Amino acid sequence: MIHQAIEQLISYCTYQELITVEDQIYLSNQLCALLDIEAFDPSFDEVSIDEPIDFYLKPVLDYAVKEKFIPIDTTWNRDIFEDKIMNLFMPRPGDLTKQFYHTMFDDPLKATNDYYHIAKQSNYIKTSRINKNIHYVKENDYGTVEITINLSKPEKDPRDIAKAKEEKHNYPACLLCKEHVGHQGDASLPPRMTHRIIPLTLNNELFYLQYSPYSYYNEHCIVLHEDHIPMNVGLHTFKRLLDFVELFPHYFLGSNAGLPIVGGSILSHEHYQGGRAHFPIEDAKVIQSFTKGNTTYDVLHWPLSTIRIKSKNKEELIQAAEHMRLSWKEYENKALNIYKKTDQPHNAVTPVARNKGGLYTLDITLRNNLTTKDHPMGLFHPHENHHHIKKENIGLIEVMGLAILPGRLIDELSLIKESFLEDKSFPQDNIHYQWVEELKSIYSGQDIDDFLDQQVAIKFTKVLEDSGVFKQTKEGEEAFLNFVKDAVYDL
Numbered sequence: 001m002i003h004q005a006i007e008q009l010i011s012y013c014t015y016q017e018l019i020t021v022e023d024q025i026y027l028s029n030q031l032c033a034l035l036d037i038e039a040f041d042p043s044f045d046e047v048s049i050d051e052p053i054d055f056y057l058k059p060v061l062d063y064a065v066k067e068k069f070i071p072i073d074t075t076w077n078r079d080i081f082e083d084k085i086m087n088l089f090m091p092r093p094g095d096l097t098k099q100f101y102h103t104m105f106d107d108p109l110k111a112t113n114d115y116y117h118i119a120k121q122s123n124y125i126k127t128s129r130i131n132k133n134i135h136y137v138k139e140n141d142y143g144t145v146e147i148t149i150n151l152s153k154p155e156k157d158p159r160d161i162a163k164a165k166e167e168k169h170n171y172p173a174c175l176l177c178k179e180h181v182g183h184q185g186d187a188s189l190p191p192r193m194t195h196r197i198i199p200l201t202l203n204n205e206l207f208y209l210q211y212s213p214y215s216y217y218n219e220h221c222i223v224l225h226e227d228h229i230p231m232n233v234g235l236h237t238f239k240r241l242l243d244f245v246e247l248f249p250h251y252f253l254g255s256n257a258g259l260p261i262v263g264g265s266i267l268s269h270e271h272y273q274g275g276r277a278h279f280p281i282e283d284a285k286v287i288q289s290f291t292k293g294n295t296t297y298d299v300l301h302w303p304l305s306t307i308r309i310k311s312k313n314k315e316e317l318i319q320a321a322e323h324m325r326l327s328w329k330e331y332e333n334k335a336l337n338i339y340k341k342t343d344q345p346h347n348a349v350t351p352v353a354r355n356k357g358g359l360y361t362l363d364i365t366l367r368n369n370l371t372t373k374d375h376p377m378g379l380f381h382p383h384e385n386h387h388h389i390k391k392e393n394i395g396l397i398e399v400m401g402l403a404i405l406p407g408r409l410i411d412e413l414s415l416i417k418e419s420f421l422e423d424k425s426f427p428q429d430n431i432h433y434q435w436v437e438e439l440k441s442i443y444s445g446q447d448i449d450d451f452l453d454q455q456v457a458i459k460f461t462k463v464l465e466d467s468g469v470f471k472q473t474k475e476g477e478e479a480f481l482n483f484v485k486d487a488v489y490d491l
């Protein structure tokens with residue numbers, strides 16, 4: 001059985017062009033060594049490439065469980081052993097880099113396509129797990145909003161959690177550090193044997209390109225600084241982002257704000273997120289445009305106050321964005337609860353760069369991380385009455401209108417649905433109780449799935465509105481336009 005499983009896995013990877021026919025016997029012997037079985041004379045027959053790689057990995061992993069190579073049968077431990085297997089099919093980092101740049105020279109799109117293909121076929125990006133994510137689009141007052149409920153991050157089994165407590169690390173310094181390349185993982189670190197990163201020069205500094213294993217959208221990539229240094233948004237950020245979209249015009253790249261609450265989940269390591277995807281913010285209506293020199297400033301109708309700065313001249317755009325950032329840093333409007341500083345500075349920006357056929361754009365979203373007595377987690381952060389759906393930071397992906405909601409919601413929403421269908425009362429101690437009561441008062445018998453999807457989208461829109469500094473009121477809009485006008489014309 002295990003012989004056949006090995007043969008089929010190798011055949012599949014050959015069809016997927018992870019390896020060549022010349023590699024097949026080598027891999028058969030390597031897999032025998034890994035599984036401590038005697039080498040045999042393999043034959044490589046046709047296999048179906050319509051199946052995901054998991055289909056061919058499963059029998060090998062089952063064998064590894066049976067033979068105690070995987071001591072406790074949890075998803076986490078299976079992932080670790082699977083990564084060891086798949087690493088045998090991977091090019092070494094130096095070889096992959098050489099291959100990438102060989103293609104990159106003529107065709108950056110093909111270079112990223114090939115690299116992405118390897119990341120998926122090696123199961124570094126677990127496509128079949130990601131395919132189980134919930135994903136839909138709903139209309140709202142701003143255009144559309146996209147909802148994803150994410151299951152691709154493996155949930156830890158209590159046995160994994162107990163083991164993880166025993167393991168503390170100083171190396172690598174954080175989950176993003178380049179030192180993860182080839183790391184076998186353990187109870188606290190996810191396996192990264194098949195992890196490969198590509199060196200890039202941005203603003204004359206060394207960065208690395210990698211794909212996110214959780215892939216929140218198409219070709220979700222991360223660009224990380226070579227050193228473990230903290231996030232810091234400034235002139236250098238705009239230069240790096242634009243250098244990147246010049247190299248890879250088919251990708252966007254953005255940075256989270258450099259302050260807690262309004263920043264991303266990892267502030268300790270300078271990094272950016274990009275990819276090849278279209279986001280709702282790209283279709284936002286323009287409220288008003290200002291022009292200065294070769295640069296245009298579009299004020300967007302969007303729940304989070306955003307200015308789209310556009311120019312064919314990269315250098316002019318960088319200076320314009322930096323000027324906008326500095327103007328915002330000094331802005332204050334106490335009537336609107338915008339305080340630039342208390343015991344620490346509060347104003348920050350979330351920038352996102354794109355290259356539309358040589359027209360460079362930078363979306364600058366204004367952020368503020370003030371906390372108050374009523375809103376201890378943040379005044380411009382999802383408010384408490386929405387925490388049952390979302391309480392995490394609103395990072396750059398969500399700023400663009402793509403919700404990344406926690407996997408727990410799938411079960412919770414089906415409980416809510418049940419209560420509607422069976423007309424059962426909903427438990428009062430449930431975190432969604434208040435919301436369900438409100439929904440029941442407006443529900444009029446429409447399709448329940450569609451109704452709940454719509455209500456989640458409405459909630460998420462409100463979460464984004466909570467995070468916006470200038471509110472969707474006459475005063476808010478007026479102050480926003482005045483701020484931009486003053487910044488553009490230096491009034």
Ligand SMILES: [Zn+2]
Nearest residue numbers: 174177228269
């Ligand atoms: Zn780090």
